[in-house]
Amino acid sequence: MRYLVTGGAGFIGSNTVDELVRRGHDVVVLDDLSSGKAENLIEVQDKVELLRHSVTDLDRLREACRGVDYVLHLGARTSVPRSVKDPLETNRVNVDGTLNVLIAARDAKVKRVVFAGSSSVYGETPTLPKREEMPAAPISPYGLSKLAGEMYGQVFQRCYGLEFVSLRYFNVFGPRQDPGSPYSGVLSLFNAALLNDTQPIVYGDGEQSRDFTYVGNAVEANLLACESKRAAGLAINIGTGSRYTLNQTLALLEKITGRPAKAKYGPPREGDIHDSQADISRAKDVLGYNPRFGFEEGLKDTWEWFCAVEKPSSRS
Ligand code: UD1
Numbered sequence: 486m487r488y489l490v491t492g493g494a495g496f497i498g499s500n501t502v503d504e505l506v507r508r509g510h511d512v513v514v515l516d517d518l519s520s521g522k523a524e525n526l527i528e529v530q531d532k533v534e535l536l537r538h539s540v541t542d543l544d545r546l547r548e549a550c551r552g553v554d555y556v557l558h559l560g561a562r563t564s565v566p567r568s569v570k571d572p573l574e575t576n577r578v579n580v581d582g583t584l585n586v587l588i589a590a591r592d593a594k595v596k597r598v599v600f601a602g603s604s605s606v607y608g609e610t611p612t613l614p615k616r617e618e619m620p621a622a623p624i625s626p627y628g629l630s631k632l633a634g635e636m637y638g639q640v641f642q643r644c645y646g647l648e649f650v651s652l653r654y655f656n657v658f659g660p661r662q663d664p665g666s667p668y669s670g671v672l673s674l675f676n677a678a679l680l681n682d683t684q685p686i687v688y689g690d691g692e693q694s695r696d697f698t699y700v701g702n703a704v705e706a707n708l709l710a711c712e713s714k715r716a717a718g719l720a721i722n723i724g725t726g727s728r729y730t731l732n733q734t735l736a737l738l739e740k741i742t743g744r745p746a747k748a749k750y751g752p753p754r755e756g757d758i759h760d761s762q763a764d765i766s767r768a769k770d771v772l773g774y775n776p777r778f779g780f781e782e783g784l785k786d787t788w789e790w791f792c793a794v795e796k797p798s799s800r801s
Pocket of ligand 1: 563564565603604605606654655656657668669670671672674675686687688689693695731753754757758760761
């Protein structure tokens, strides 16, 4: 099978590309390297075609979709605070870009598009865990952009028969998550801080919680979502079903790394959700998904990766 992975040089993308190559598939990556890195694809560079273009370029997307069976659309502007600061840019990449991907996939007669949705679409609704039937009520431009992408895909399935699945990822973390920007995922920043002997920063009192999901689980879900017949047209939570507060996470990191993880506490972040936890019954039922990697195991792997790859004090 031939796969197009948008954002394939990024964090979740490159981990997914590795697995596709391992399974013997043909892979094309479309990535403008704005946050992705060519070095994430070093191990598979002879086996993968890398097109350095943005999802905002419809003509390039049309070329990239030629002969493709499945599109994994993972290219996006991540980060809630970045979207609060610059909603236009988030919309341009996440909404306009997704519309471009859908048009190109539809016209190239792609079998299915799998979309990187987000837990942020649920917003602040108090009920936990989050089930897909709950009303979406995003509280940030980022969450809204992910909901719009998801709904566009569902409309394309209805209007044009293009199969579409949205995987609502819950706070994915792991090797290759880049700590190089203030908008980076919290666990990459915590790992980099510990590596550099600096203090991790916590926005708020650290009692907010997340269903931190190891990237290996997300990769597995991506591949299952291409194949499952019943998944077409659905939004599906991809998490672990549990949640940890930032304070609990820091205590675990202290244990794993043997380094002090005393945080500096600051004011809470705008657009931030307090608690997040997935109900993964639908993923289990429809995809046969079962998170293989637990949180602690994932944290250990991630720390080992940081120790091996990240140069202390070049970042964070
Ligand atoms: C949100 C989505 C997530 C998505 C991500 C993309 C929710 C619940 N989750 O993640 O699915 O993948 O956007 O960007 O909406 N924090 C600190 N110190 C730091 C950095 C962050 O305390 O140095 C705090 C944040 O305020 C937040 C938590 O850690 O409370 C997680 O932040 P982050 O990793 O940025 O992800 P979300 O915004 O939760």
